[in-house]
Amino acid sequence: MQLQAIIEALSLSACEEPVENSEVRGGYCSDLLSDVMGKAAPRSIWVTNQAHPNVIAVASLIDAAAVIIAGGIQLEAGTMQKAREMAIPVFATDMPAFEVVGRLYELGVRGTVRGV
Amino acid sequence: MTARGTGALMSVTYEIVAGDFVRAGEAASKLKRVLQQLGLDPTIIRRAAIATYEAEMNIVIHSYGGHISVDITCDSIEILCEDSGPGIPDIEKALQEGYSTASEDVREMGFGAGMGLPNIRRSADDFSIESRIGQGTRLQVRILHRAGE
Ligand SMILES: Nc1ncnc2c1ncn2[C@@H]1O[C@H](COP(=O)(O)OP(=O)(O)OP(=O)(O)O)[C@@H](O)[C@H]1O
Ligand SMILES: [Mg+2]
Numbered sequence: 001m002q003l004q005a006i007i008e009a010l011s012l013s014a015c016e017e018p019v020e021n022s023e024v025r026g027g028y029c030s031d032l033l034s035d036v037m038g039k040a041a042p043r044s045i046w047v048t049n050q051a052h053p054n055v056i057a058v059a060s061l062i063d064a065a066a067v068i069i070a071g072g073i074q075l076e077a078g079t080m081q082k083a084r085e086m087a088i089p090v091f092a093t094d095m096p097a098f099e100v101v102g103r104l105y106e107l108g109v110r111g112t113v114r115g116v
Numbered sequence: 117m118t119a120r121g122t123g124a125l126m127s128v129t130y131e132i133v134a135g136d137f138v139r140a141g142e143a144a145s146k147l148k149r150v151l152q153q154l155g156l157d158p159t160i161i162r163r164a165a166i167a168t169y170e171a172e173m174n175i176v177i178h179s180y181g182g183h184i185s186v187d188i189t190c191d192s193i194e195i196l197c198e199d200s201g202p203g204i205p206d207i208e209k210a211l212q213e214g215y216s217t218a219s220e221d222v223r224e225m226g227f228g229a230g231m232g233l234p235n236i237r238r239s240a241d242d243f244s245i246e247s248r249i250g251q252g253t254r255l256q257v258r259i260l261h262r263a264g265e
Contacts, residue, residue, distance in 0.1 A: 034231035050226045057141025061165045078138050
């Protein structure tokens with residue numbers, strides 16, 4: 001599914017603009033960085049409550065399609081800067097993580113796990 | 117980053133600064149780019165990126181600083197991570213999933229799941245870890261590949 005369709009359905013406002021025609025192949029939800037690192041499949045949309053810059057490094061390394069920072073958590077300035085540098089689409093939303101994941105599931109996004 | 121002239125196709129070294137959470141992850145990101153430029157298989161690149169990231173974070177979080185040197189040869193990626201620091205008293209225990217001595221502060225950032233070393237081991241074709249208490253830790257990872265495949 002296209003990232004653009006998700007952005008519209010969830011009324012997400014971009015902290016960092018997504019690249020066009022970005023494809024989302026699944027989703028992953030976790031706040032433990034090593035868990036995401038080891039298990040999230042490429043092109044996943046990652047839902048988390050973590051908002052510090054290292055989130056962007058992880059997202060880039062696992063080829064995440066986008067990061068949604070849920071729960072109304074304020075992004076650190078360094079996070080936005082890093083997202084721009086690494087061209088990772090990042091969205092912050094007031095919706096709690098449960099709600100975000102539920103809506104993504106409704107849209108047809110499924111959890112994906114990929115072993116190392 | 118410095119490039120060395122060895123028998124390897126390419127060699128790079130990254131200095132890792134303890135406690136620098138903003139730059140943390142840069143070594144893994146830079147290595148990933150190098151491997152992409154060499155045209156390696158995405159699965160191999162992913163494994164090297166995961167191993168390097170986890171080793172890098174362990175140096176940032178658990179040591180006083182160190183470096184990661186990577187030799188890329190025609191059939192392998194050799195990742196050597198050396199730090200000075202407290203070392204690991206019980207390596208068997210440290211390798212268990214879920215074991216972590218991370219502080220409350222770093223746990224709040226999402227580190228300290230105790231999955232870093234298990235991720236490294238799973239990413240590696242060969243893996244060895246040596247540690248001296250009060251001196252530091254040396255981690256070696258080998259990932260086999262076939263260049264340009
Ligand atoms: N370079 C190191 N120097 C000293 N101790 C280390 C080093 N690397 C790992 N350790 C020890 O081994 C433990 C397990 O490491 P591991 O990477 O598996 O988990 P973690 O770093 O605690 O959490 P996570 O990697 O999931 O964020 C650490 O908590 C720490 O006690
Ligand atoms: Mg670790």
